[in-house]
Amino acid sequence: MRTRFSTATLAAKSALATNAVLAAALVCMTSLASAQQPVTIRAGTVLDGKGGVRRNAVVAVEGSRIVKVGDGTAEGATYDLSRFTVLPGMIDTHVHIGAHFGKDGRASTPGETPAEEALYGAENAYAVLMAGFTTVQSIGAPSDLPLRAAIASGRLPGPRLLTAVSPLSDTRLTVEEVRQHVRKAVADGADVIKIFASKSIRDGGGQTLSDEQILAACSEAKTLGKRVWVHAHAASAVRAAAVAGCTTVTHGSQITDAEADLMAARGTFFEPQTGLLLQNYLENKARFFGIGNYNEAGFKFMEDGIALNDTMFKMAIRHKDLKVNMGTDAVAGSHGRNANEVVHRVKVDGQPAMDAIVAVTSLNAEALGLQGMIGSVAPGLEADLIAVDGDPVTDITALQRVVFVMKGGKVYRNVAPAR
Amino acid sequence: MRTRFAKAVVATKALLATNAMCAGAFLCMTSLAAAQQPIVIRAGTLIDGKGSVQRNAVITIEGSKISRLGDRTEHTTYDFSRFTVLPGMIDTHVHIGEHFGKDGRASNAGETPAEQALSGAENAYAMLMAGFTTVQSIGRPSDVPLRAAIASGRLAGPRLLTSVYQLTDTRLTPEEIRQFVRKSVADGADVIKIFASKSIREGGGQTLRDEQIAAACGEARAQGKRIWVHAHAASAVRAAALSGCTAVAHGSQITDADADLMAARGTYFEPNIGLVSQNYIENKPRFLGIGNYDEAGFKFTEDGIPLKLSMFKMAIRHKDLKVIMGTDAVAGAHGQNAREVTYRVQTGGQPAMDAIVAVTSLNAEALGLQGMIGSLAPGMEADLIAVDGDPVTDITALQRVVFVMKGGKVYRNVAPGR
Numbered sequence: 001m002r003t004r005f006s007t008a009t010l011a012a013k014s015a016l017a018t019n020a021v022l023a024a025a026l027v028c029m030t031s032l033a034s035a036q037q038p039v040t041i042r043a044g045t046v047l048d049g050k051g052g053v054r055r056n057a058v059v060a061v062e063g064s065r066i067v068k069v070g071d072g073t074a075e076g077a078t079y080d081l082s083r084f085t086v087l088p089g090m091i092d093t094h095v096h097i098g099a100h101f102g103k104d105g106r107a108s109t110p111g112e113t114p115a116e117e118a119l120y121g122a123e124n125a126y127a128v129l130m131a132g133f134t135t136v137q138s139i140g141a142p143s144d145l146p147l148r149a150a151i152a153s154g155r156l157p158g159p160r161l162l163t164a165v166s167p168l169s170d171t172r173l174t175v176e177e178v179r180q181h182v183r184k185a186v187a188d189g190a191d192v193i194k195i196f197a198s199k200s201i202r203d204g205g206g207q208t209l210s211d212e213q214i215l216a217a218c219s220e221a222k223t224l225g226k227r228v229w230v231h232a233h234a235a236s237a238v239r240a241a242a243v244a245g246c247t248t249v250t251h252g253s254q255i256t257d258a259e260a261d262l263m264a265a266r267g268t269f270f271e272p273q274t275g276l277l278l279q280n281y282l283e284n285k286a287r288f289f290g291i292g293n294y295n296e297a298g299f300k301f302m303e304d305g306i307a308l309n310d311t312m313f314k315m316a317i318r319h320k321d322l323k324v325n326m327g328t329d330a331v332a333g334s335h336g337r338n339a340n341e342v343v344h345r346v347k348v349d350g351q352p353a354m355d356a357i358v359a360v361t362s363l364n365a366e367a368l369g370l371q372g373m374i375g376s377v378a379p380g381l382e383a384d385l386i387a388v389d390g391d392p393v394t395d396i397t398a399l400q401r402v403v404f405v406m407k408g409g410k411v412y413r414n415v416a417p418a419r
Numbered sequence: 420m421r422t423r424f425a426k427a428v429v430a431t432k433a434l435l436a437t438n439a440m441c442a443g444a445f446l447c448m449t450s451l452a453a454a455q456q457p458i459v460i461r462a463g464t465l466i467d468g469k470g471s472v473q474r475n476a477v478i479t480i481e482g483s484k485i486s487r488l489g490d491r492t493e494h495t496t497y498d499f500s501r502f503t504v505l506p507g508m509i510d511t512h513v514h515i516g517e518h519f520g521k522d523g524r525a526s527n528a529g530e531t532p533a534e535q536a537l538s539g540a541e542n543a544y545a546m547l548m549a550g551f552t553t554v555q556s557i558g559r560p561s562d563v564p565l566r567a568a569i570a571s572g573r574l575a576g577p578r579l580l581t582s583v584y585q586l587t588d589t590r591l592t593p594e595e596i597r598q599f600v601r602k603s604v605a606d607g608a609d610v611i612k613i614f615a616s617k618s619i620r621e622g623g624g625q626t627l628r629d630e631q632i633a634a635a636c637g638e639a640r641a642q643g644k645r646i647w648v649h650a651h652a653a654s655a656v657r658a659a660a661l662s663g664c665t666a667v668a669h670g671s672q673i674t675d676a677d678a679d680l681m682a683a684r685g686t687y688f689e690p691n692i693g694l695v696s697q698n699y700i701e702n703k704p705r706f707l708g709i710g711n712y713d714e715a716g717f718k719f720t721e722d723g724i725p726l727k728l729s730m731f732k733m734a735i736r737h738k739d740l741k742v743i744m745g746t747d748a749v750a751g752a753h754g755q756n757a758r759e760v761t762y763r764v765q766t767g768g769q770p771a772m773d774a775i776v777a778v779t780s781l782n783a784e785a786l787g788l789q790g791m792i793g794s795l796a797p798g799m800e801a802d803l804i805a806v807d808g809d810p811v812t813d814i815t816a817l818q819r820v821v822f823v824m825k826g827g828k829v830y831r832n833v834a835p836g837r
Contacts (some may be wrong), residue, residue: 037836080833116564120534122540123573146534155541157575414832416496417457 003297011202027184036064039383039409042077045088045391049361049376051096053393064408068379079414081404082388087357087386088376089134089159089398089407091364092338094229094271094327095126095251096160097138100335101287107332108291114143121147125158127336130413132402133159134384135365135374136338137327138163138230139194139250147221162191162368164229168217169210170197175216182220182369191366192247193228195239199276201253201305203235211240218246226344227369229271235259242266248367250327252287252316253309260315269367271327272316274309274343276334279303284333307375324351325367326360339399344398353396360399365405383409391419426576435825457481458801458827462504462808468779468794470772472811478504480801483826487797490759499805502821505775505801506795507552509782510756512647512668512745515556515565515579519705523748528738532561540563542578545754548831550820551577552802553783553792554756555745557612557647557668557708558582566607576832578802580609580786582647586635590634600638600646606735609785610665611639611646613723615655618768619671619696619723620716623651629658636664636719637736645787647689653677660684666785668745670734670751671727687785690734692727693762694755695747696720702751731767742769743777743785757817762815771814778817801827807835 039061046057046069058072094167100120102109109117121143128136136159138144144163150156165188168181182193186205196218209217214230219242221228226248232238238259241249252259263270278386281302283290288294316324328334342360345351365375376382385406390398405413424517454817458480465476465488479487479496486617518538527535528699539561546554554577556562562581568574583606586599596613603611613635615627627635632648636659639646645665650656651672659667659681666687670677673688681688686775699706706712734742746752746759760778783793808816824832 024531039834096538113564114532115536115561116568119564119568119574121538122537123568126575127573143533146537149534149539150541153541155542155545156537263459411833415829416458 019359028105037244038067039074039079040077041079041385041387041406043084043387044082045085046356047085047087047392048357049088049204049365050377051358053384056082056085056318059377059385060384061406061409064382064410066377066379066381066383069328069377075091079404079411084387084389084403084417085391085398086377086385086404087392088361088374089405090132090339090342090360091326091368091375092128092133092330092360093248093325093364093367094102094138094273094329095128095136095138095335095338096141097121097128097136097163097331098141098143099331100124101284101332104242105287106291107284107288107294108141117143118146122150122156122158124335125151125156125161128338129157129405129407130402131338132338132386132388132399132405133338134386134405134407135160135162135368135370137162137192137193137229138164139329140190142165142188145189154408159407160374163189164192164194165190167194167196169208171210171213173213175212178216179220180211182217182224182226185225186224190226192228193217195228195230197230197232197241198234200293201233201251202293202301204301205235205251205254207232207234207240209237211244211245214240214246215244218244221246228368238263242268246362248325250329253305253312255312255316256316257319260319260322264319269323269325270316271325271330271367272309272313273327273341274306274313274349275341276337277329277331277341278306278309280331280334280337281341287333289347313345313351317349317351317355323363323367324359325364326356327364339402342399343396353393356396357392357399364394383407427747429474429579441457446776457486459492459494460497460803461492461495461500462805463500464503465795466503466505466775466810467796468506470776470781472707475500475546475615476504478659478795478829479804481830483800484602485795485797485799485801487805488811489794497822499822500508502805502807503809503816504795504805504822505810506779506793506799507804507823507825508760508778508817509544509744509786510548510551510554510746510748511666511743511782511785512691513546513554513556513748513753513756514558515539515546515554515581515753516559516561516711517540517750519702519750522730523705524709525702525706525712535561536564540568540574540576540630542753543569543574543579545577546748546756547823548578548820549754549827550804550806550817550823551756552804552823552825553578553580553786553788555580555583555610555647558585558608558610560606561771563607564668572826577825578792580807581607582610583608584610584613585614587626589631590632592628596631597636597638597772600635600642600644604644605773608644611635611644612649613646613787614649615659616649616651616709617650618713618831619669620719622719623672624654625650625652625658627655632658632664633662636662641663645785656681666743668747669708671723671730671732672732675737678737678740678791682737683801685741686743687743688734689743689747689785690731691747691759692724692731693746693759694752696724696727697758698752699748705751728767731763735767735769735773741781741785742773742777745783756821760817761814771811774814775810775817801825806828
């Protein structure tokens with residue numbers, strides 16, 4: 001018993017040390033240029049990411065951080081965005097940043113070199129940043145690691161990148177092997193643990209990992225101070241994840257009110273996808289068709305799944321105590337269109353616009369454990385700010401018209417709005 | 420439902436076909452966003468890249484191209500009345516893959532191909548942010564996927580040309596040299612690179628024989644490709660000029676006679692006097708101990724700075740000599756490319772407008788792309804930058820790039836001083 005605790009303590013300490021290093025890696029940016037002098041942004045409207053709305057504000061940035069949010073009619077702002085709405089840089093808690101269509105236009109990329117693969121990841125990163133997403137969590141692949149490092153160095157333009165490195169899907173593992181997988185992922189630099197507790201929607205979504213295996217993964221992750229994202233469609237898998245104290249259930253297409261209640265009671269974050277994932281598959285059918293379970297049956301499941309997910313989501317948001325965060329599960333073809341998920345939730349599923357905005361900013365930051373750093377516009381937080389053309393509270397599609405992107409105080413995008 | 424899928428399939432097939440067309444073509448860019456509506460830029464000063472200056476100019480861009488230059492407009496998309504607008508700058512000689520690795524050294528020990536590729540992407544972004552919208556990389560195979568990624572429009576970087584390979588083997592027969600040229604071309608090279616002399620760190624003496632140089636440049640010409648010749652020693656420079664090679668890079672030991680010969684033959688001359696050596700010295704611990712970057716090599720590099728400066732001052736007295744702008748940027752230099760231009764003016768005494776023309780339209784001509792880039796005129800690609808200040812009176816303005824547009828797409832637009 002003592003040995004296990006001391007091992008766990010050592011592991012936790014090293015994990016914390018790693019956390020510190022990784023947290024530093026996430027925020028560490030060469031920001032020589034932004035450190036020189038204060039930058040002021042005049043905003044017609046500021047959405048603070050926590051539900052607050054402020055008109056005619058000035059956001060002051062020094063170095064990589066917001067130092068002040070005040071009233072402003074002062075002349076001489078560095079960036080005059082008075083025609084636009086300023087809000088926190090958006091966050092996507094579930095992408096596959098390396099996923100792309102290869103040279104032949106298809107989603108499977110045999111014969112591709114590691115260099116080519118790395119460059120596709122860099123392309124996706126840039127597209128996502130240009131679309132106003134300043135932090136994304138990639139679920140995940142080992143190839144995410146050099147991309148995370150390149151972005152964190154400040155030299156490659158892209159969102160702050162978190163990664164799960166190596167997801168767990170092998171149902172034959174013993175509980176001890178499950179724990180070892182978690183420890184290895186952490187040792188390899190994972191920011192988050194990913195497990196597949198059910199089949200893909202294309203195979204019907206039934207539970208795959210046993211309740212014990214799910215518990216082993218989520219308790220080990222908790223011991224190591226890591227969050228766990230659990231892929232779960234079937235209600236039983238969702239329940240097991242909530243009971244096991246896992247951080248987040250992603251997908252949850254088959255949940256009912258009972259599972260929503262349970263997740264709310266346990267504080268489990270719930271990350272459904274209703275507006276981009278399946279639609280992207282259908283729009284790009286020719287590029288996916290024939291790869292693995294992307295067959296006619298699989299596509300049928302996905303087609304049918306759109307309406308089912310909408311129904312599920314409408315039910316889920318009736319649970320006001322359920323934390324519904326914003327993750328797109330962006331795969332090849334989706335990167336850069338991440339805001340489509342937010343728009344669909346509001347326009348089709350009827351989520352109040354401000355709830356959706358909070359979900360893609362401060363609630364997502366909380367789901368990532370980074371609420372002290374990103375996800376809202378407030379003094380002391382990182383200057384991850386975007387400006388959009390329009391008022392997303394009254395017209396959520398404004399989130400698809402990003403004209404300005406600042407990350408860590410550095411301006412990456414500043415374009416005229418489309419007329 | 421089926422009809423919708425059928426449409427999606429057709430659209431996808433069309434897109435796949437477009438991807439296939441764009442593969443390998445460094446100019447091809449997906450510019451859907453830029454194609455939507457005209458962009459109008461008001462410029463306090465416009466430098467056209469060919470020597471002309473216009474005050475209070477208006478540039479109209481449609482799609483990826485400049486459609487109009489004028490002086491009045493109802494609507495302005497970007498108001499750069501406070502700035503100078505000029506063509507995106509061009510560097511004819513970079514090593515885009517070279518970088519300092521995780522250990523801070525130029526040797527990149529233990530690096531994976533993915534890490535190397537991302538370093539290339541970082542260098543590309545740094546140069547684009549510094550106002551260089553086209554660069555020619557001399558050159559390695561890893562440039563090829565980087566070129567494709569940028570050409571797709573998805574990776575932010577300058578238009579990238581590459582030599583893919585560099586010929587250094589002095590033992591090759593002329594026929595083997597021709598084969599090298601053909602292989603370069605077959606493997607996608609935009610330009611051929613040969614080393615006709617040693618590195619400056621080893622004294623720069625001629626290495627390839629005259630007939631080897633002639634074989635390379637003759638074959639390149641037959642293949643319709645330009646050829647860059649690294650040559651320090653005067654004899655190597657002369658051989659390159661006589662062989663009809665496109666450009667001589669470095670030329671640190673040339674005299675008036677060699678400058679006359681290059682001018683007579685139309686050879687472009689690309690000295691590198693303001694960045695490459697200085698960058699080595701500034702980063703000495705990161706290079707020292709790698710290959711010929713030893714104390715003797717650094718001595719040659721240090722001594723070379725004043726020698727190259729004298730050579731440059733001599734070279735620009737030859738008004739018919741086409742002196743182009745290539746930095747030979749290696750690890751540490753990417754993003755500082757404009758330093759070469761500043762040095763040539765402030766220290767080398769080159770007239771500022773000559774230097775500006777060199778880094779824009781003359782460079783475009785050296786790359787064979789003068790119909791497309793390097794000057795601001797209707798029909799040219801909308802590769803343009805805005806700088807804070809007037810580079811004609813203060814060349815350092817080229818180091819204060821506030822706006823970068825490439826192919827009609829805005830990549831940088833920041834407040835000055837940041």
